[in-house]
Amino acid sequence: MSYLESLRVFVRVVELGSITAGGRDLRLSPAVASNRIKDLENRFGVRLLNRTTRKLTPTEIGRAFFDHAQRVIDTLDEAEALVSSFSGKPQGVIRLTAPLGLGRRLIAPLVPTFCEQNPGVDVRxxxxxxxxxxxEDAIDLAFFLGQPADSTLKWRKIADAPRSLVAAPAYLERHGIPKRPEDLAEHNCLLLRYPRSPEYFWQLQTQSGPQKMMVGGRFDTDDGDVLRAWALGGHGIANRPDYEVAADLAAGDLVRVLPDTPPLPAQFGCLTPHRRLQDPKVRIFADFAVRELKKIF
Known part of the structure; x- marks a missing residue:
């Protein structure tokens, strides 16, 4: 492995705070990643990282070295992007992220086709x-439902994604059909939650404008597909994107609840750090994804 590749390992290890995580991100075993760090330390005759059983932190010289190494890697990536822009053949790795359900249904099917069209690009x-x-996670492109709060990122809207409140007929037979938004307080609402998530509410479209409804339920999850499965199992009412439950609605396995006051649609788009959008391979993938995804909405 070259010196520059060892620098990449060191930078990712420090960014992620773990040799295992840094190695995994670069598709290296922990042993190989650890050896790359040791090679750098032997090269300079200094300790770059303090290691304990629970924590990894850069030493004082390691922090200074990290700052310079990170600039070297950024400069190299920018140089590669410049060459790619002239050659017309994108090269390198694109790191993507997306919510689970959206990623499985809409983004993952795009990856093989894109890679076939662009053989010099790998997608993670x-x-x-x-x-x-x-x-922090060095993501090049993030697909997103909702409006991001971080103004330092560039937002590219793809479409409005309609949403519906849905439940299984069996659940509604047992617990009754809500007639107005306020009735949701009497129902088991299936919520998407995770540590440090904001207080959860649903915003419904009414004749007087958007109405915020505080809702609750006996169980929640951080996986949207689990919410859909719970709804199909007759365990409550879920707020899901239409693309996710369209087949269930068509089959009658789920029905819309309060169809006259549906949830506000979610904005569907992609995010990227401003600098990375200039990388041709990122821009080419974004253009490809937007073009294909607009066919669905």
Whole structure:
């Protein structure tokens, strides 16, 4: 492995705070990643990292070295992007992230086609319904439902994604059909929650404008597909994107609840750090994904 590749390992290990996590992100075993760090330390004759059984932190010289190494890697990536822009052949790795259900249904099917069209590009797709720190996790492109709060990121809207409140007929037979939004307080609402998530509410479209409804339920999850499964099992009312439950609604396995006051649609789009959008391979993938996804909405 070259010196520059060892620098990449060191930078990712420090960014992620773990040799295992840094190695995994670069598709290296913990042993190989650890050896790359040791090679750098032997090269300079200094300790770059303090290691304990629970924590890894850079030493004082390690922190200074990290700052310079990170600039070297950024400069190299920018140089590669410049060459790619002239050659017309994108090269390198694109790191993508998306919510679980959206990623499985809409983003994952795009990846093989894109890679076939662009053989010089590798794609790493990470799916999670939890908040992802795009900058810290070195994400190039993040697909997102909702309006992001971070103004330092560039937002590209793809479409409005309609949502519906849905439940299984069996649940409504047992517990009754809500007639007005306030009736949701008497029902088991299936919620998407995760540690440090904000207080949960549903915003419904009414004749007088958006209405915020505080809702609750006996159980929640951080996986949107689990919410859909619970709804199909007759365990409560879920607030899901239409693309996710369209087949269930068509089959009658789920029905819309309060169809005259549906949830506000979610904005569907992609996020990228401003600098990375200039990378041709990121821009090309974004254009490709937006073009294909607009066919669905």
């Amino acid at each position: 797709l990470r799916l999670s319904d939890r908040n992802v720190n795009i900058v």
